[in-house]
Amino acid sequence: xxxxxxxxxxxxxxxxxxxxxxxxxxxxxxxxxxxxxxxxxxxxxxxxxxxxxxxxxxxxxxxxxxxxxxxxxxxxxxxxxxxxxxxxxxxxxxxxxxxxxxxxxxxxxxxxxxxxxxxxxxxxxxxxxxxxxxxxxxxxxxxxxxxxxxxxxxxxxxxxxxxxxxxxxxxxxxxxxxxxxxxxxxxxxxxxxxxxxxxxxxxxxxxxxxxxxxxxxxxxxxxxxxxxx
Amino acid sequence: xxxxxxxxxxxxxxxxxxxxxxxxxxxxxxxxxxxxxxxxxxxxxxxxxxxxxxxxxxxxxxxxxxxxxxxxxxxxxxxxxxxxxxxxxxxxxxxxxxxxxxxxxxxxxxxxxxxxxxxxxxxxxxxxxxxxxxxxxxxxxxxxxxxxxxxxxxxxxxxxxxxxxxxxxxxxxxxxxxxxxxxxxxxxxxxxxxxxxxxxxxxxxxxxxxxxxxxxxxxxxxxxxxxxxxxxxxxxxxxxxxxxxxxxxxxxxxxxxxxxxxxxxxxxxxxxxxxxxxxxxxxxxxxxxxxxxxxxxxxxxxxxxxxxxxxxxxxxxxxxxxxxxxxxxxxxxxxxxxxxxxxxxxxxxxxxxxxxxxxxxxxxxxxxxxxxxxxxxxxxxxxxxxxxxxxxxxxxxxxxxxxxxxxxxxxxxxxxxxxxxxxxxxxxxxxxxxxxxxxxxxxxxxxxxxxxxxxxxxxxxxxxxxxxxxxxxxxxxxxxxxxxxxxxxxxxxxxx
Numbered sequence: 001x002x003x004x005x006x007x008x009x010x011x012x013x014x015x016x017x018x019x020x021x022x023x024x025x026x027x028x029x030x031x032x033x034x035x036x037x038x039x040x041x042x043x044x045x046x047x048x049x050x051x052x053x054x055x056x057x058x059x060x061x062x063x064x065x066x067x068x069x070x071x072x073x074x075x076x077x078x079x080x081x082x083x084x085x086x087x088x089x090x091x092x093x094x095x096x097x098x099x100x101x102x103x104x105x106x107x108x109x110x111x112x113x114x115x116x117x118x119x120x121x122x123x124x125x126x127x128x129x130x131x132x133x134x135x136x137x138x139x140x141x142x143x144x145x146x147x148x149x150x151x152x153x154x155x156x157x158x159x160x161x162x163x164x165x166x167x168x169x170x171x172x173x174x175x176x177x178x179x180x181x182x183x184x185x186x187x188x189x190x191x192x193x194x195x196x197x198x199x200x201x202x203x204x205x206x207x208x209x210x211x212x213x214x215x216x217x218x219x220x221x222x223x224x225x226x227x228x229x
Numbered sequence: 230x231x232x233x234x235x236x237x238x239x240x241x242x243x244x245x246x247x248x249x250x251x252x253x254x255x256x257x258x259x260x261x262x263x264x265x266x267x268x269x270x271x272x273x274x275x276x277x278x279x280x281x282x283x284x285x286x287x288x289x290x291x292x293x294x295x296x297x298x299x300x301x302x303x304x305x306x307x308x309x310x311x312x313x314x315x316x317x318x319x320x321x322x323x324x325x326x327x328x329x330x331x332x333x334x335x336x337x338x339x340x341x342x343x344x345x346x347x348x349x350x351x352x353x354x355x356x357x358x359x360x361x362x363x364x365x366x367x368x369x370x371x372x373x374x375x376x377x378x379x380x381x382x383x384x385x386x387x388x389x390x391x392x393x394x395x396x397x398x399x400x401x402x403x404x405x406x407x408x409x410x411x412x413x414x415x416x417x418x419x420x421x422x423x424x425x426x427x428x429x430x431x432x433x434x435x436x437x438x439x440x441x442x443x444x445x446x447x448x449x450x451x452x453x454x455x456x457x458x459x460x461x462x463x464x465x466x467x468x469x470x471x472x473x474x475x476x477x478x479x480x481x482x483x484x485x486x487x488x489x490x491x492x493x494x495x496x497x498x499x500x501x502x503x504x505x506x507x508x509x510x511x512x513x514x515x516x517x518x519x520x521x522x523x524x525x526x527x528x529x530x531x532x533x534x535x536x537x538x539x540x541x542x543x544x545x546x547x548x549x550x551x552x553x554x555x556x557x558x559x560x561x562x563x564x565x566x567x568x569x570x571x572x573x574x575x576x577x578x579x580x581x582x583x584x585x586x587x588x589x590x591x592x593x594x595x596x597x598x599x600x601x602x603x604x605x606x607x608x609x610x611x612x613x614x615x616x617x618x619x620x621x622x623x624x625x626x627x628x629x630x631x632x633x634x635x636x637x638x639x640x641x642x643x644x645x646x647x648x649x650x651x652x653x654x655x656x657x658x659x660x661x662x663x664x665x666x667x668x669x670x671x672x673x674x675x676x677x678x679x680x681x682x683x684x685x686x687x688x689x690x691x692x693x694x695x696x697x698x699x700x701x702x703x704x705x706x707x708x709x710x711x712x713x714x715x716x717x718x719x720x721x722x723x724x725x
Binding site for chain 2: 137138139141142143145146147149150151153154157158160161162163172175176178179180182183185186
């Protein structure tokens, strides 16, 4: 009996992994659409700089972090080695850093295609970080985390003090966004420290369908309402 | 194979002892010199001793030196105590020692030869713009900045090595912080983290994070010195200086807590285990440790009001949880334990009082409504000297009395240590009381000459500071005897 169970498990396991990966990609895609090009995402970008930078971009990073490893599983790719994984993490941080340069961010606000590229970059950065952080050692993760706390804090303070201003938003908005970002990075710290535990809270089989349904409904409703108004 | 491993362990032990010995000897000597510089400042405010120009040079030396040397010395004492539990690297520690030594010497040169006198805060554009009366030249400012940077790099190295060793032992940051205890996956025991390691992990994360804004501000100020046409936001500079600076001051007390967690149980003969409450308290501190510095910026009204709210919440969040769990834990540990009050537990226990009271005084000043009145008054040196001089320094002294017999095989004199504790602790409380009273009277800090009618406060403070100096010199004299091989025979067990 146990042999049969083992046999059936071994034959169904790859299919189950594949099905779960497909669902993860679906949820990630819907999240990226909801936070990016949908009227919901556009509303977030328009409401304030803090919401745009902190909430919208964090959701896009999250979409990448969920979808990236799933895509890698679907493609049959293997974990990168430590050096490559570190490179991916640094590339992701550089990508995120690039869009914090006022000139680059201002251009993205003015030009729609660049705005879309910025949002795609965040999704890609989330994917690179998720795959990279899973492959580097715990010490690398700890150093990356502590050093990026310092770097994000430095940038947040540049915004809060008014040393950096983003075109398209009033100067006061940049200062408030700086404070929000500083607080947000502490929350990010909690997420990173508790990362593996939080990751294990995600149960694709149980949660993917309702979450995908909710996201799909939210996007559809926002499109309908945007059309009506 | 076993013999080889044993020899290797023995070799490591000797290396650990040598590096710790160097640290404590150098740190002890520097701390005494810097404390005497502080005494001269107080005497100047009370009786007039130094010219204003020298006063500010000494103020800068005392403030920067104390922050840097106390940080690295308490880190060294903690490192030694932790080196049995974690595979810490003596080589990295030796490099950190050299960097700190060179950094400290550069700061001494910048202040005593170059008369650099901005105070430890080196707020931009003061380093490159001393004012109408030329106070110092560009080289002194550059040497000071490089010296400070070396000390910060040394501490960042210490932090990285601590994280590395902790991860080798426990497998990840989460377990070092006790998340497995919090989730109930493991019960506190030999396989889990302990309170000292939790405190050290919070410190190490802060140490690495602080190095980034520290490097940015030193780079910006050096660039401004090299090319005066290059300018940047003065408010950004203040933010970055306090982001890095406040964190590096703050974490010293956590290293002190780590020492208390590790050493006091040996004297009380009771274990101090990690608990869920303790883990939660330190996680709250880890969350808030980088946000608390906003209380230095309440008067910078150009920044959003949200900053004051965050600063207020974070200041209370960073202080109270560890103070409460540590003070209650310490009291319960000692209560009816039959502890023998030798010099080490006396200094460590008195240090807890300094931390609690100084921390509470800091929380008062971190409330925006009160800060309106106490900002930049002598209340500020009052509270930070309470938890630095009566907290961190007492923790260092407690650690010295505990560690030196194990390092050298020779013990410091117990009667002398217990006798010296009286002038150090009582004199210290008198010294800070004079500052607290002056702060309540709204006397400004960093004035070379006290306001007319209030010099008596500085005179009272000077007398108490001199009493502290007597106690410190007695301990240092005894310590120097041990270092030169003339100390007493080692005691076998703590408290015996």
